[in-house]
Structure formats: C-alpha cells, structure tokens
Amino acid sequence: MRVLIADDEPLARTRLEMLLRDCPGAELVGSVASASAALAALPELKPTVLLLDIGMPGVDGLALAERIARMAPPPQVVFCTAYAQHALRAYELKAADYLLKPVRIERLREALERARKLHIESAAARPHLSGMVRGARLRVPLDEVIALLADEKYVTVHHQGGTLLIEDSLRTLEQAHPERWLRLHRSCLIPRERLLGLNTQTDGRIVAQLAGSTLQPEVSRRNLPTVRAWLRHP
Template identity: 60%
Template sequence: MRVLIVDDEPLARMRLAALLGECDDVEVVGSVGDGEAALAAIGELSPNVLLLDINMPGLDGTALARRLGARARPQVVFCTAYENHAIEAFELGAVDYLLKPVRLERLREALQRAARRLDAAPREPSGYLHGRLRGEQVRIALDEVILLQADEKYVTVQHTGGELLIEESLRQLEDTYPQQLVRLHRNCLVPHARLVGLKTLADGRTLARLAGTEQQPEVSRRNLPALRKLLRMG
C-alpha cells in the first residue's frame, strides 16, 4: 500500500511516518504540507491512500477531497484534531476519520479498511498509446502521459519516462479517450488527472499547472471555461 501524508505540521508528518513504519505492507511514498502540493504529488507518485489533515492553509483537507471528486483517487483517511468535520468527511467518501494524536491501533484499522475498499474497487483497463522508439514498436499507458503536443505530421507524447512520437492526431485521441483527455488549445491535450490548476498572467494569458512536470502550457480562451468547470467538479 502506497501512502501519502498531507499535513501542514512537520512534527505531525514525522509522527505519522513513524507509525506507518510499524505497519505491515505499507510504503510512505511522500510527505507534503499543503493541499496544492498534495495534488501534484498524487499525479506524480500515485498513492493508494492519503493520510489527510483538514485544517491547512490554502487548499484544506475537505476542499482537496472534494477537488479529487470522481477522479481515479486514492482512499482518504482524515487525521485531524477536530471532531466536528466527521460527517462532512464521510459524505466526501473518506474511509476513516482519526483524531490526533493518532494511535497505532486505529491507524492499522483504518489502513485495513482502505485495503478492503481498494480490493473491492473495479479494475478499469488502462488505455495505451502506441508509437515507435528507435525503430521499435512501444506502448505507453495513459496513466504515464503528462501531455500530448501536435507538431506538423506527428504528435509528441511527453510521459514520465521521456518522449514518444505517435501518428494519431489529437482529434483521434480526443475522440478515443474523451473521459481521460482534455484539450488546452488546438495543439495540446493533457490527461484530466494531470490538470491541478490554472495560472493567470499579468498580460491576461492563462497557463495550465500539471502534476509531474514544471511545464505550464498555455490555455486558449476557447477552452478556458471547460477547464475551469473541470477543476471545480474535480
């Protein structure tokens, strides 16, 4: 089980990491201090479970869980000092709600619940993009794709392991994977799960913030309303 810790208090993160070290079959893949960093880490690290604080500056825990929404998301275990968010937490689909200081026995119980829910979740087949690399036919899972950019005859696929040229057009890819890919502008598509935010520049242009890369491709005005709606809906 791959666990990401999200808490704005460094000592709380350290304590949770120490407790997780005493749990079987658990790998701590990351530890971050705010919701925006968590969104980026989810796209890059693919955790199964979030240990998520609620009261954090900026994007708090419940807002983050709401942002994840209907995406293929990790199981959420809230870890908080406050009792009054429990109803909302479970309405957001949390697998458990732990009060600080978190006890090892309760943490193990929460992880067991998360494991059962993960085992029961349907396994959806991942899509693949096919292309050639140094004369060999290769395929890249959509989960590994960061962005797709059209350039004359080919489309360049930037993924977690490098780049790949494919012959399908952006329109063909968009029609094949309408629930997985979203258009930023006429020459660029990105997976829904990679889009973590939008940044407006002083000159009025808008850039997309993508998980797993520092690149911030420009968004066309035509596609901006759909992207804003996608982010609101999670």
C-alpha cells in the same frame, strides 16, 4: 504501500510518521503541510495512500479529495482529522477510511489494510492509452499522462516515461473520458489534476504550469476562461 502525509500541523505529521514505523508494509514517501503541496507531489511520489487532514489553510482536505477522485486511478484517501462532522462527505468522496485524532495505531493499521485492498481493485481496472514504440506496443496508464499534443496525423502522448505516438484523435479521447481532460487549445488536452496554474510570458502568451513536468503548453484565448474557471473551482 507508499504513504504520503498531508497535514498543516507539524506535531500531527510527526505522530503519523512515528505510527507508520509500526505498520508493516507501509513506506513513508513524503510529508507535506498543505493540500497544494500534496497535489504537486502526487505525480512524482505516486503514493498508494494519502493520509489527509481536512482543516488546512487554503484548499482544505475535502476539496483536495474531490480533485484526487478524478485521477485514474486515485491514491486511496484516509482522512485524519479532529472533526467527526465531515465523515459523511468523506465517504461520499469514496475515502478508504476516516480516522479521528489522536490517531490510534490499531485504527491506522485497519485503514491501511482497507486502502491496500481498494488499491488492488482499482489497479485491476486501470485505464490506459496504447501505441507502438520501435515496433513494440506500449501501454501508458492515464494517471501517468502529462499532456496530449496533436499534429496533422498523430497525437503525441507526453507521459512520465517519455513520449508515445497514438492514432486516436483528441476528440475521440476527450469523448471517451470527458471528466478527465481539460482542453488548453485545439491541439492540446491535459489531465485536469495536472494543472497547477498559469504563467504569462513576456510576449503575452499564457502557458500552463503542469504538475510533474517542465512542459508548458500554451492556452488559447478561446479556452482561457474555461481553464481559469477550473483553477478557481476544480
């Protein structure tokens, strides 16, 4: 299992890193100090499990878990916190487990095993897009999609492995997974969790900054209020 740690306390991160060495099958792929850094790292690191603190500056762990829950499929979240009062909310967010600090090795192993089983169940039902590439049919999981750009006839799927042409319309895709997509303009949809921020160009155009990609699609004036509202309250 690929494990990412998100905790603003250096000592807490170091302790979890040490404990993971004694957890068979666990591979530490990253250790970050904030929720925003974790969100930015997810597309590249592709963790199976996120060991997540709750009380962090800026976006807290619960808010990050709400955003992660919209991914398809999401990494399994194991909260590691000093506060017991958030347990109910954590399980409402379908967290794999809730560990109190100081985390004990036995409980961490239990949590990782539970997360592994949940990940297998989730992956079995992994939604995807399908299209033809050089005569062969290719399936692209939705969680690997970066953006959907439409022209007159086709939709180009920009994903982590390249691009794919599909015949589904943006409207059809938007209606199939309304909770997943955010419309930037009439010819562009992006996964909501990919949006990191907005940049204003020298010519006045506003473009989106996307996690895991240098692609910067333009945001229309019509859709700008909705996009900004999402950034404020994801």
